[in-house]
Amino acid sequence: MARRTKAEAAATREALLDAAEAAFLERGVARTSLEQIAREAGVTRGAVYWHFKNKADLFRAMLLRVRMPFEELVEEIGDPGLAERPLEAIRQACHRGFARLEQPRYRRVHAILIHHCETFAEIDPLAMQNEIAQEACGALIEYFTAAARMGHLRHDLSPEVAARLLQATLGGLFHDWLRNHEHFSLVERGTQLVDTQLRLLAQAPESP
Amino acid sequence: MARRTKAEAAATREALLDAAEAAFLERGVARTSLEQIAREAGVTRGAVYWHFKNKADLFRAMLLRVRMPFEELVEEIGDPGLAERPLEAIRQACHRGFARLEQPRYRRVHAILIHHCETFAEIDPLAMQNEIAQEACGALIEYFTAAARMGHLRHDLSPEVAARLLQATLGGLFHDWLRNHEHFSLVERGTQLVDTQLRLLAQAPESP
DNA sequence: CAACAAACATACATCAATGAATGTAAAAAG
DNA sequence: CTTTTTACATTCATTGATGTATGTTTGTTG
Numbered sequence: 265m266a267r268r269t270k271a272e273a274a275a276t277r278e279a280l281l282d283a284a285e286a287a288f289l290e291r292g293v294a295r296t297s298l299e300q301i302a303r304e305a306g307v308t309r310g311a312v313y314w315h316f317k318n319k320a321d322l323f324r325a326m327l328l329r330v331r332m333p334f335e336e337l338v339e340e341i342g343d344p345g346l347a348e349r350p351l352e353a354i355r356q357a358c359h360r361g362f363a364r365l366e367q368p369r370y371r372r373v374h375a376i377l378i379h380h381c382e383t384f385a386e387i388d389p390l391a392m393q394n395e396i397a398q399e400a401c402g403a404l405i406e407y408f409t410a411a412a413r414m415g416h417l418r419h420d421l422s423p424e425v426a427a428r429l430l431q432a433t434l435g436g437l438f439h440d441w442l443r444n445h446e447h448f449s450l451v452e453r454g455t456q457l458v459d460t461q462l463r464l465l466a467q468a469p470e471s472p
Numbered sequence: 473m474a475r476r477t478k479a480e481a482a483a484t485r486e487a488l489l490d491a492a493e494a495a496f497l498e499r500g501v502a503r504t505s506l507e508q509i510a511r512e513a514g515v516t517r518g519a520v521y522w523h524f525k526n527k528a529d530l531f532r533a534m535l536l537r538v539r540m541p542f543e544e545l546v547e548e549i550g551d552p553g554l555a556e557r558p559l560e561a562i563r564q565a566c567h568r569g570f571a572r573l574e575q576p577r578y579r580r581v582h583a584i585l586i587h588h589c590e591t592f593a594e595i596d597p598l599a600m601q602n603e604i605a606q607e608a609c610g611a612l613i614e615y616f617t618a619a620a621r622m623g624h625l626r627h628d629l630s631p632e633v634a635a636r637l638l639q640a641t642l643g644g645l646f647h648d649w650l651r652n653h654e655h656f657s658l659v660e661r662g663t664q665l666v667d668t669q670l671r672l673l674a675q676a677p678e679s680p
Numbered sequence: 681c682a683a684c685a686a687a688c689a690t691a692c693a694t695c696a697a698t699g700a701a702t703g704t705a706a707a708a709a710g
Numbered sequence: 711c712t713t714t715t716t717a718c719a720t721t722c723a724t725t726g727a728t729g730t731a732t733g734t735t736t737g738t739t740g
Contacts, residue, residue, distance in 0.1 A: 269707065273717060292590030294502035297697055310719050313699075379598055382500035382590055390587055390651050397648060421668070429641060429665055436643030440605060443598050457637055460629070464672040477737065481687060505727055518689050521729075 293381035320385035501589035528593035
């Protein structure tokens with residue numbers, strides 16, 4: 265075989281990324297060779313080195329297909345009245361995030377990032393995880409601060425502690441689920457835990 | 473150099489394990505060769521293959537130095553009156569666990585297991601993490617069930633949900649801290665979060 | 681004190697993976 | 711229709727790590 269049309273080339277690129285996803289998840293990043301990936305995609309290593317500089321470059325490209333900042337999740341809800349109910353905004357954003365993560369591609373890539381790759385080349389997965397965590401925690405603190413200002417947060421809790429508590433809970437849940445997603449549904453248990461946690465953190469509205 | 477006395481041999485074995493710890497933590501398990509470990513321990517690969525079958529065997533030996541089942545933490549408190557206050561037992565066990573994990577060796581090994589090693593040879597770190605998580609969750613459910621029976625748990629919460637919530641929080645906290653332990657003290661923040669969480673989960677004792 | 685075996689060091693064979701170099705057929709540009 | 715790229719396949723050289731085999735020295739045992 266030889267040269268393909270542009271569309272076909274883009275298709276093999278995607279096939280390579282798909283194959284990398286599957287292989288990385290199954291055998292781990294370190295133990296999968298570029299040749300295994302190429303074979304699983306139906307091409308040779310030549311194609312890999314044509315589309316990507318090396319394994320790290322391929323890895324980065326794989327990650328780019330699933331980025332999901334916290335703020336976007338809130339914006340996607342599109343309910344402007346939600347600004348007055350920050351805790352509800354958090355709740356719905358979490359639900360959105362759960363649903364996203366249950367899509368196979370999102371799940372696989374995050375599982376790879378968190379559980380199936382070590383530092384290699386110039387790739388530092390822990391730094392990436394830190395970035396994500398920092399971003400999420402920052403957003404949570406903002407929302408909880410707003411909630412506190414409106415009196416929706418229990419008065420004996422600081423927004424920071426509430427944010428850290430929820431973030432830890434979310435992080436632990438993610439890790440557990442990504443380790444073995446067949447054991448339970450993220451949407452189900454996630455909803456259960458987040459709703460419970462937010463209920464515990466919320467100040468009961470005063471009854472007249 | 474050649475044969476050493478038994479004590480000296482045991483010392484080099486420990487030196488190898490120490491070197492492996494440091495190297496695994498710094499470069500990751502996959503990217504550290506047995507020669508690097510040997511050199512850092514002041515010996516050659518011959519010593520490694522004398523004391524251990526291969527890298528997996530060395531890895532297992534490293535893990536064996538830091539096992540810490542949840543039940544032991546409770547038993548170590550040694551307060552028999554604690555059977556009547558399960559939530560307090562959980563709290564103190566967590567505090568004990570935090571203090572343990574802040575010891576450098578415990579921290580390093582767990583950081584390696586969770587963040588710096590992929591599946592390799594016959595080693596499956598995710599299965600190990602699952603074992604630990606299952607054990608901890610099972611113990612937590614028992615204690616929360618006891619707490620519910622005594623009316624110490626909020627009546628609108630099931631012991632299972634409470635256990636999962638706390639376990640997720642603990643897990644998330646561990647992961648965060650192991651990623652960058654210099655950012656905060658586990659004992660400090662852990663105490664803060666666990667105390668808060670248990671306070672939220674607890675049923676306020678009825679006042680006459 | 682002799683012989684053995686422990687505790688390594690050294691040397692070697694092997695293999696898998698990488699990256700670069702080169703080949704090539706077809707698509708696209710002119 | 712010719713030329714130039716593109717999109718790969720194929721080959722090759724190099725490297726790094728592993729496992730094993732063998733050598734060597736010194737505690738230790740009888």
